Amino acid sequence: MEIIEEDTWVCLEDNRNESKIVKVNEKKMVGWRKHKFDIGVLLHKQYNTFWKVDKTNAVVEISSDQFYDNTDLDNQIDDANIEITKTNKDLFDFNDSQKLTQEEILSLKKQKEGEEIVDEVIQNSKTFEQKTEFSKAKYLKRKKEKYICCFMVLKTTIENVHKTQFLETPQKLNFMRVDSLAFFMQLSSITQNSNILMFDNANGIAVSAVAERLDGEGSISTVFWNHTKSNLRDYWPIQQMNFSEEILKSIKLIKNLEDIEKNENKYTHLLIAGEFKFTEIFEKYLKLVAVGGIIVVFSTYLEKLHEVAEQLLSSGLCGKIDVLDSFMRYHQVLENRTHPKVEMNAFGGYLLQTYKLK
Numbered sequence: 001m002e003i004i005e006e007d008t009w010v011c012l013e014d015n016r017n018e019s020k021i022v023k024v025n026e027k028k029m030v031g032w033r034k035h036k037f038d039i040g041v042l043l044h045k046q047y048n049t050f051w052k053v054d055k056t057n058a059v060v061e062i063s064s065d066q067f068y069d070n071t072d073l074d075n076q077i078d079d080a081n082i083e084i085t086k087t088n089k090d091l092f093d094f095n096d097s098q099k100l101t102q103e104e105i106l107s108l109k110k111q112k113e114g115e116e117i118v119d120e121v122i123q124n125s126k127t128f129e130q131k132t133e134f135s136k137a138k139y140l141k142r143k144k145e146k147y148i149c150c151f152m153v154l155k156t157t158i159e160n161v162h163k164t165q166f167l168e169t170p171q172k173l174n175f176m177r178v179d180s181l182a183f184f185m186q187l188s189s190i191t192q193n194s195n196i197l198m199f200d201n202a203n204g205i206a207v208s209a210v211a212e213r214l215d216g217e218g219s220i221s222t223v224f225w226n227h228t229k230s231n232l233r234d235y236w237p238i239q240q241m242n243f244s245e246e247i248l249k250s251i252k253l254i255k256n257l258e259d260i261e262k263n264e265n266k267y268t269h270l271l272i273a274g275e276f277k278f279t280e281i282f283e284k285y286l287k288l289v290a291v292g293g294i295i296v297v298f299s300t301y302l303e304k305l306h307e308v309a310e311q312l313l314s315s316g317l318c319g320k321i322d323v324l325d326s327f328m329r330y331h332q333v334l335e336n337r338t339h340p341k342v343e344m345n346a347f348g349g350y351l352l353q354t355y356k357l358k
Contacts, residue, residue, distance in 0.1 A: 004042050004153070009240040011160040014151040015067070015144065019164045021156060021240045033149050042153060052150040055113055067150055087132060099124040114148030121147075134337070158209045161240050165205065170345075172203045174274035175300050177348035179328035185209055187296045187324075187353040188271055192217035197260065197267040197288065199281060201225035201274025204235030206298075207251065210271065211238075216246040221263060223254045225274065230255070266290035272297040278308045286317060286356070293356040298349055305352045312354055321354040 004010060004024050013019045014033070022030050026040040035053045042051075042059075050067040051059050100108075100121065108117050121143055122128050131139065154160060162178050176184075184206065190196070190213045200207045200222055207222050214220065224235070232253055233239045254260060270289050272281065278297060289295065295318065299305050305323050312318040326348050330341040 002155070003044050003046055006043060009156050009242050010042065010047070011154040011156050011164070012151040013154055013160070015148065018167070019160055021161060021164050035149055045153070047153055047155050049153050050150065051153065052114075052148070055110065062150060067152060097125055097127045099126065109147075114144070117147045118143045156240050156242060158205070158212050158237075158241070161208070161237050162205055165203070165237065173205050174202045174298075175347065175349060176202050176205065176273065176298060177326075177328065177345055179326045180298065180348040180351070181205065181209060183324070183326045183351055184271075184273065184296060184298050185213065187294075187351060188269060189294055190214060190218075190269065194218040194268045195263075195265055196220045196269040196271060197263075197285065198222040198269075199272045199274075199276050201276060202298075204232075204237045206271065206273035207235075208237040208241050208243075211243060211247050211251055212241065214247075214250060216244070216250050219250050219252065221252045221254055221260065221267075223257065223260070225276070260285060261288065263288065266293070268293050270295045272299075275299060275301070275304075278304060279311055282308065282311060282315075286312075286315070289356045291356055291358060295352075295354045295356065297352040299352075300347075300349045302350050305350050308352055309354075317356060317358055318354040319357045321352070323350060323352050325350045 006025060007023060009021055009023050011019055011021055012032070018033075020030075020032050022028075022039055024039055024042050026043060028039050029036055030039045033053075035057055037053050037057045037059050039059070045061075050062045050064055052062045052066070053059055098121065105117070105121070108120060112120070118140070122140070125139075128136065128139065158181075159178065162173070162181060166173055166176075166178065188210070190210060192214065194214065195218065196210060196214075198207055198210065198220055201224070204224065207220060210220055230253075232248060232251055238248075238251075267289050270285065270293065272278065278299070286295075295312075297305060297308060302323070302325075309321050309323055312321055328348065329344050332339055332341060
């Protein structure tokens with residue numbers, strides 16, 4: 001199995017289903033969830049291992065059973081086949097059900113481990129025993145997420161790099177949701193030996209996805225929105241993907257727009273992720289796309305894509321012009337209580353796809 005080397009980026013996914021991308025170095029301190037701990041303990045360890053931050057902020061390895069005991073409480077109730085015979089109709093939240101004060105809980109954090117604090121909180125809850133088994137599981141899950149910090153170490157992928165960045169600063173990704181990125185990749189139909197011209201205003205996430213798909217077997221000429229960055233590794237997603245030198249060599253960073261026309265071969269793809277002056281791009285560079293070439297544009301504004309569609313239709317150079325959007329909603333799937341999640345991101349942007357005909 002692969003082990004974690006020095007200067008490798010890894011994804012930490014915790015029992016709250018939150019994630020953080022960090023670079024592993026010896027004796028490097030990382031701040032996360034009100035803890036500050038040494039991430040260097042992961043050096044030369046395997047991926048897909050499980051860890052916990054204890055009361056002294058030391059990182060200790062735990063078993064998968066211990067990790068999932070803190071994350072999969074709902075399924076544990078279903079597996080136990082517990083019969084629900086009561087309801088919560090007589091419970092009222094007057095904010096006085098917990099006997100422990102805030103000061104006492106803060107004192108417990110310094111003295112005891114997370115599991116012990118959860119036990120103390122439950123024992124001092126006036127209403128816990130009156131709850132249904134489902135409500136008890138939800139209450140227990142919330143308290144474990146609050147007081148126990150454990151995580152799984154994963155290899156960075158385009159999915160978890162996107163997820164981490166999107167939850168922190170979605171505007172840096174031009175609000176390109178993960179399903180929109182997946183749809184963008186599907187419409188692009190990228191194959192080995194493709195010669196791709198890209199315009200990326202999503203902080204490099206689209207270029208990273210395309211580079212991962214090509215795996216060094218092809219070329220990407222990319223223009224970023226921010227021309228001041230002189231190195232590909234200045235873009236966080238590209239840096240965090242741990243790309244090999246072979247993959248990085250397949251990405252050509254274009255700083256001078258005049259260099260786009262110096263390419264010896266026609267481009268097989270023209271891909272645009274984020275907001276640019278679309279009409280100007282097509283006026284200048286559509287002629288550089290080969291016949292049969294695929295064109296895909298992502299934008300947060302439907303009106304801009306309508307303008308592009310009209311421009312391409314009137315040019316007579318493109319066919320099968322489609323303007324599309326995507327919709328994604330997470331669902332809780334549990335016995336007798338399957339339903340859509342209450343909170344969701346309702347907007348994922350729009351996509352245009354077409355083919356160069358002549």
